[in-house]
Amino acid sequence: MFDKILIANRGEIALRVIRACREMGIRSVAVHSTADSDAMHVRMADEAICIGPPSATDSYLSVPAIISACEITGAQAIHPGYGFLSENAAFVQILEDHDITFIGPTSEHIRIMGDKITAKDTMKALGVPCVPGSDGGVDSLEEALRIGKEVGYPVIVKATAGGGGKGMKVAQTADDMKSAYQTARAEGKSNFGNPDVYIEKYLTTPRHIEIQVFGDGKGKAVHLGERDCSLQRRHQKVLEEAPGPAIDAETRARIGKICADAVANINYIGAGTIEFLYENGDFYFIEMNTRLQVEHPVTEAIFGVDLVREQIRVAEGYPMSFTQDDLEVNGHAIEVRINAERLPNFAPSPGRITQYHAPGGLGVRMDSALYDGYSIPPFYDSLIGKLIVHGRDRPEALARLSRALGELIVDGIHTTVPLFDALLAEPDIQSGNYTIHWLEHWLETHLGEG
Numbered sequence: 001m002f003d004k005i006l007i008a009n010r011g012e013i014a015l016r017v018i019r020a021c022r023e024m025g026i027r028s029v030a031v032h033s034t035a036d037s038d039a040m041h042v043r044m045a046d047e048a049i050c051i052g053p054p055s056a057t058d059s060y061l062s063v064p065a066i067i068s069a070c071e072i073t074g075a076q077a078i079h080p081g082y083g084f085l086s087e088n089a090a091f092v093q094i095l096e097d098h099d100i101t102f103i104g105p106t107s108e109h110i111r112i113m114g115d116k117i118t119a120k121d122t123m124k125a126l127g128v129p130c131v132p133g134s135d136g137g138v139d140s141l142e143e144a145l146r147i148g149k150e151v152g153y154p155v156i157v158k159a160t161a162g163g164g165g166k167g168m169k170v171a172q173t174a175d176d177m178k179s180a181y182q183t184a185r186a187e188g189k190s191n192f193g194n195p196d197v198y199i200e201k202y203l204t205t206p207r208h209i210e211i212q213v214f215g216d217g218k219g220k221a222v223h224l225g226e227r228d229c230s231l232q233r234r235h236q237k238v239l240e241e242a243p244g245p246a247i248d249a250e251t252r253a254r255i256g257k258i259c260a261d262a263v264a265n266i267n268y269i270g271a272g273t274i275e276f277l278y279e280n281g282d283f284y285f286i287e288m289n290t291r292l293q294v295e296h297p298v299t300e301a302i303f304g305v306d307l308v309r310e311q312i313r314v315a316e317g318y319p320m321s322f323t324q325d326d327l328e329v330n331g332h333a334i335e336v337r338i339n340a341e342r343l344p345n346f347a348p349s350p351g352r353i354t355q356y357h358a359p360g361g362l363g364v365r366m367d368s369a370l371y372d373g374y375s376i377p378p379f380y381d382s383l384i385g386k387l388i389v390h391g392r393d394r395p396e397a398l399a400r401l402s403r404a405l406g407e408l409i410v411d412g413i414h415t416t417v418p419l420f421d422a423l424l425a426e427p428d429i430q431s432g433n434y435t436i437h438w439l440e441h442w443l444e445t446h447l448g449e450g
């Protein structure tokens with residue numbers, strides 16, 4: 001086993017990895033910016049090292065700073081968490097060249113899946129169903145218009161390098177195409193340094209269903225079912241659940257096998273998520289994330305596995321600790337993302353936490369780096385905690401979520417907790433009857449968002 005792992009991240013996900021390391025008897029190294037000297041991950045790790053000023057570009061995203069931290073502390077491997085450098089192929093290539101183990105897939109797989117056009121081509125060739133649209137990139141407005149006509153409106157123009165909901169524009173009709181095409185290109189270029197775009201049919205009533213896969217890098221892979229992440233605001237997930245309310249065991253086994261076979265075929269190593277839109281019983285691939293997802297705990301809850309531990313094991317060359325036959329769905333889990341944001345506009349609400357109390361009890365997991373007196377710095381993502389509940393079935397999980405939200409205290413700042421209290425009162429949420437557009441529509445009618 002590794003003696004020491006460096007965690008190139010902060011916040012709740014850094015704690016998540018530190019906890020796995022500690023249970024495995026591996027020492028952990030936290031890295032932090034000057035704004036995070038008092039952060040929980042710094043306190044909880046065995047060692048901590050400052051890697052730069054508050055700006056993420058100069059700290060959590062600084063490859064030289066992170067590699068130096070590895071050298072100084074003697075860490076043999078890096079866990080990237082999610083976000084930051086987790087899907088940066090150039091970074092992983094440097095680690096590969098310097099014999100530092102990256103706890104995640106190879107730089108080649110990250111590169112393939114990081115470019116959505118190449119990812120789609122690859123998945124199509126592996127037998128994964130995709131959204132109808134352009135064959136590869138679209139280089140001119142004329143071509144975009146031709147494809148729009150061919151596929152049928154509405155269509156969505158997507159930046160091949162896009163992520164986090166950026167670089168996607170819907171064209172309802174041919175009249176919108178010019179602006180959608182130009183805006184998606186401009187966003188791709190300014191946010192990701194790549195103006196290339198492609199076009200897909202815009203599905204009007206899909207659910208977002210993603211399949212968790214896991215590979216050993218040697219041709220074996222399994223799937224751990226699906227998560228339904230349809231509740232989104234501005235293409236960002238807000239609440240996730242597993243199993244998906246609209247997916248039955250047979251459908252799960254069918255799409256799960258397609259995904260597991262696809263990643264086994266390319267000798268994929270570690271955790272990955274294959275994202276689909278699901279409409280009228282059909283799956284349409286949209287992208288693959290080559291890392292641990294924010295919402296991985298709902299999968300851990302229903303399968304009773306530790307995905308981070310598993311990532312560390314296979315990174316070191318050990319076989320996976322479970323086979324497909326070992327993996328059985330047990331009950332229902334729901335996660336809500338608690339952000340330091342003020343409703344109704346979701347404006348960032350950093351500041352000092354005057355009182356924090358985490359909920360507890362049977363089937364409740366709170367992944368958060370908050371503590372009494374902690375000051376949330378304004379420089380990073382607004383996610384401050386994930387509340388995950390597990391019950392024997394969906395109604396039990398919903399009741400448990402409501403009970404746990406009632407116990408949670410986060411004073412001193414504004415959070416998105418009131419949103420979840422309100423959502424739990426909705427019949428559609430209680431029955432699991434929602435698509436990817438449900439929340440935007442609800443926010444418009446209830447909070448006047450538009």
Ligand code: ADP
Nearest residue numbers: 162163164165166200201202203208235286436
């Ligand atoms: P990102 O990398 O920015 O997360 P994705 O390709 O994963 O982008 O898409 C994010 C979300 O955007 C999806 O969950 C879905 O809500 C919406 N979306 C993407 N492609 C389509 C499509 N073809 N039709 C309808 N909605 C889409």
